[in-house]
Amino acid sequence: MTAQKKDERTKTWTFVIYPESAPENWREIIGEEHTPWVESPLHDKDVNADGEVKKPHWHVLMMYNSKKSFNQIKRLTDELNAPIPQ
Numbered sequence: 001m002t003a004q005k006k007d008e009r010t011k012t013w014t015f016v017i018y019p020e021s022a023p024e025n026w027r028e029i030i031g032e033e034h035t036p037w038v039e040s041p042l043h044d045k046d047v048n049a050d051g052e053v054k055k056p057h058w059h060v061l062m063m064y065n066s067k068k069s070f071n072q073i074k075r076l077t078d079e080l081n082a083p084i085p086q
Helices: 026-031 070-079
Strands: 010-017 037-039 058-068
């Protein structure tokens, strides 16, 4: 009997968007996914544990109807100049 590989796909993905590196039309690019999504208010007052101010950013949550792989979402975040999705 062989061990089954864990399905690492999921329906919900999150990532961060930085105003300084995102394309101006980043919301339209996400809209082209035709799936529900939400963005947080701009986080421009967050600080690290050492007191250093973090770069301004938005948190984005994508909610797909079917499971998506990391690579499928990575293609989107690459287009948005966003860090690795989670």
